[in-house]
Amino acid sequence: MSRFLIGLLIGIILVPAGFYLYLRSGDAPVATWAQPMPFERFLVKTAMRATIDNEETPIHLGKISNGSLVVGAHIYQQNCAFCHGLPNQTPTVAAKGMFPPPPQFFRPNAKKIDDPASEIYWKVKNGIRLTGMPGFRASLSDAQILELTGFLEEATALPPAAMAVLKTRPAKTQEPSSPSVRHAGLKHRRA
Ligand code: HEC
Incomplete structure (x- = not known):
């Protein structure tokens, strides 16, 4: 057998085996x-890029009315601020x-978000796997996701x-402000 084939066979067996041992080693970051x-970033970004390029439908928002931005702000406040934050607030505990x-x-x-509208729309609708970004196709209508897309384009x-x-309400799950609240669970368990 040629050296090339031997090398190829070893590669086919050793590379996955090595990767498996790495995952089992307890040193892989979780x-x-x-x-x-x-390669985590490379794998996720490459797969996401290809999928979005494949599936996104062009969206032309045109001029977005102030009324629409107010609607978008309400939807954002209720569904997104928890992770993506609000003006003049520190990031939430989840973020x-x-x-x-x-x-x-x-x-x-x-800075102004530089993704095209069609990409923002796709990400909000479908979510981004392995990142914690939820897909909202089951909880928001297409029209609401469109309002959000315009809102994010104009966020700055x-x-x-x-x-x-x-400004009306802080994002949910702010850090508990008083120490008694923060340690209430602990005290309870000790008692
Ligand atoms: C549970 C937390 C969480 C919630 C709730 C959430 N997101 Fe996200 N979102 C993320 C994370 C984490 C990322 C980063 C993903 C990455 O790095 O690829 C992200 C990424 C995004 C992106 C891509 C940004 C970019 O620069 O590519 C958009 C757009 C977005 N979110 C919009 C929204 C909108 C709109 C909502 C509400 C309807 C929302 N998100 C709700 C966690 C969340």
Whole structure:
């Protein structure tokens, strides 16, 4: 047998076997705060890019009315702020503990989101596997996802009426502010 074939066979057996042993070793990163696994980012991004390119349908939002941005702000406040944050608020406890971290669309000096509308729409509808970004196809209508898409495109230049919606209530699951609340569970267990 030629050297090439032997090499090929060893490669076919050794590479997957090595990878399997790596996964079983207990050293592969699993915690959200650990480093990405080798090729993790590459695998997820490459697969996602190809799928979105395949499936996305072009969307032309045209001029988005202030009324529509206010509607979008309400939907965002209820469904997204929990992970993606609100203006002038620190990231929520959930956002701080996730890997990959959810982009904070309203952090100071946030840049205008540069994904095309069709891509934002696809991601909100279908979610992004292995990241914690939920798909909303079962909980929001296509029209609501479209409102959100316009809202995110304009997130860095919202009119005052839409900003006011985002100020009314803090994002859910803020860090408990008083120590007694934070340790209530512990005390209870000790008693
Ligand atoms: C449970 C947490 C969570 C919730 C709730 C959530 N997201 Fe996300 N989202 C994420 C994470 C994590 C990512 C980062 C994914 C990545 O790095 O590829 C993300 C990514 C995105 C992206 C892609 C950003 C980019 O730059 O490519 C968009 C757009 C988005 N989310 C919109 C929304 C909208 C709109 C909602 C509400 C309807 C929402 N998300 C709700 C966690 C969440």
